[in-house]
Amino acid sequence: MPIDPTKPYDDSNIFARILRGELPCKRIYEDEHALAFHDINPLAPVHILVIPKGPYVSWDDFSARASDAEMAGFVRAVGKVARDQQLEVQGYRLLANIGKRAGQEVPHLHVHIFGGQPLGPMLAR
Incomplete structure (x- = not known):
């Protein structure tokens, strides 16, 4: 249900x-600012989630309240994970859903x- x-x-x-270690994940990257892991319901051959370690509900919340170090660390983590997966050569898509109309389901x-794989159009109509 959208949040x-x-x-x-x-x-x-x-x-x-997951961040507290109460639930498992298939972790592929972690540093002081971010955690990356495989999505449990992948929608593409590569489907990874990257989350900041701080308590931020959405991109709006993060961009308003995160420190410069958290912002830089999170953005760098996203790029590092994509490069580590060798996605930059063939291309990849980043998606962050914010709010009800975008279908955000987890309030983090x-x-x-x-x-x-080829990912098709940016939005389905």
């Missing part, structure tokens, strides 16, 4: 629980990295 990104951070969300900022 309201204007609500306060809910620390019982699935990504907060996350970026999807899709690759490994």
